[in-house]
Amino acid sequence: MKKIVLSKSLLSRNAIVNYLAKSPIFTVEELESEWILIFSIDFSVEEENTIKKKIFEEEQRLFLENQFVIIRNILYRKAFSPINDG
Amino acid sequence: MVKLLPFRFKYLGNTLLLVNEVGQFLYLDPLLFTDLITNPTLINEDLKFEMLGKGFLYEEEYFEQATDELAIKLRTKKEFLSNFTSLHIVVLTQNCNSNCSYCHASSHSASIDKSLNMDIKTARKVCETIMQTPSQSIKIEFQGGEPTLNFNVLAYIVEYLEALNRRTKKYLEFVICTNLLEIDKPIFEYLKKHNIYISTSIDGPQDIHDKHRRPINKYSNYLLAEANIKKIINTWGKDKLSALMTITKESLNRLGECVDTYISLGLDSIFFRPINPYGLAEKSRTFSSYSVEQYLVAYEQGLRYILGLNLNGICIREEYATIFLRKILTPFSTGFVDIQSPTGNGIGCAVYDIDGNVYVSDESRMLGRLGDYSFCIGNVLEDNYKEIFNSEKLHNLVTDNIIEADYRCWGCPYIPYCGRDAVRSYQEKRLSVEGSNCNIHKGILDILFSLIRENTDYETVFWSWVTARNYKDVVL
Helix, strand or coil: CCCEEECCCCHHHHHHHHHHHHHHEEEEECCCCCCEECCCCCHHHHHHHHHHHHHHHHHHHHHHHHHHHHHHHHHHHHHHHCCCCC | CEEEEEEEEEECCCCEEEEECCCCCEECCCHHHHHHHCHHHHCCCCHHHHHHHCCCEEEEHHHHHHHHHHHHHHHHHHHHHHHHCCEEEECCCCCCCCEEEECCCCEEECCCCHHCCHHHHHHHHHHHCCCCCCCCCEEEECCCHHHHHCCCCCCCCHHHHHHHHHHCCCCCEEECCCCCCCCCCHHHHHHHCCCCEEEECCCHHHHHHHHHCCCCCCHHHHHHHHHHHHHHHHHHHHHEEEEEECCCCCCCCHHHHHHHHHHCCCCCCEEECCCCHHHHHHHHHHCCCCCCHHHHHHHHHHHHHHHHHCEEEEEEEEHHHHHHHHHHHHHCCCCCHHHCCCCCECCCEECCCCCEEECCCCCCHHHCCCCCCEEEECCCCCCCCCHCCHHHHHHCCCCCCCHCCHHHHCCCCHHHHHCCHHHHHHHHCCCCCHHHHHHHHHHHHHHHHHHHHHHHHHHHHHHHHHCCHHHHHHCC
């Protein structure tokens, strides 16, 4: 059994959920200020760092995707709305 | 002040790949990423100019111009939508003169059964339906079984369409998909006279080809096809003929030999195509004789072999890569209907079976052959063009298969290059191999972006493939 503790100030629930969807090999406990990821298998520090990196990557992805929602909407509207000659 | 335009990202080894909404890309040092996404004004001037030029950033006061420009590029990338159905596949017969173990079409390979041929009445309705497509450029592809076994109906369709087209004056292109086992002189002359392109199959050297493409008679399928390929190229030129390869367990680790075989036949392109899970390949589980991971390892080895040949002056391209590279390196898309979003099913390609049933792709008529009509959108003998192509079924199919709106593709940087084949997704779900096509596409794109990053000469070879030129001409 292996535990990884991550600060809730750095990682959102959605980032954890997104990673969970891609690697369904752990359970999650939520404390007041931390997430605790519990794995059924043991692994090296290097692998632990890879997992942390991937979860932070999800956080960055969420940050960007949320930021781009409005511009994407404008972009697709401009690209595909029927042209009005009037 | 500069701000970000929409893009997606992915770590590729120790670099970061950024792809914007229209498929322009750049590589970034991961150490710069946090600055970029939290405060892009902090990035250095060189990077800022590159990102402004490629549509990753905009100057705040020029928001309208920046989004106008991206919107035009987005329309260009989706230009294939304005053509509607351009590829019309006509299945002339279920009879076949070969006995392939992985036959996607579940063809009938014993004695010829005339009830398995398309008849003239159905062929006539098929032609009249095809000519109603709004597309100005129409490709008619004859398939089977082996279409030469119902050649009279093929000739009827060609000549009736040519007659109908004297009024409409569209661009018509004909392709016959044949194993080239029985092309006699009259057939050859007819194909030449009517400018009909030939698409055939070669799986590799003789032992690999004949292993799964088993002859009904005592002759080697490979030797018969080889003789006809050489005859066609020598008398007609290689532009009229192309070949498809299906990668089997036997060829997986011998792709270099397969490439050499193609070169020896005078062919200048090869398609490293994995086995699809349809027809006999599904029944015999041939499609699962190697994993996606094994396929991708072999694919990269084969691609590197081809790149090496090109750098040494031998011009041959890999088609799977070229389909993606056209989308990566140019502002345009391709007409390849299997990798389009919205899906190309029905709106890019339609298939007319021997009984007049219309399917949304070649693979879906293969499901129909097994009694699954989920993707049958009508019948030319019973329904008119509007009822078939404006049906609720087709509307729903297309709107359900747009990867930009699919949660499974959320955040994937390869969205601008990728697409969805609804029939393949359906079949993957049925066979519990969901995501295999997605993993193949992602794997190939990872390989291509790694190669572009690794060696600028590789990118030059890729340019030569996309622009259909020799490597040396691109270097000059």
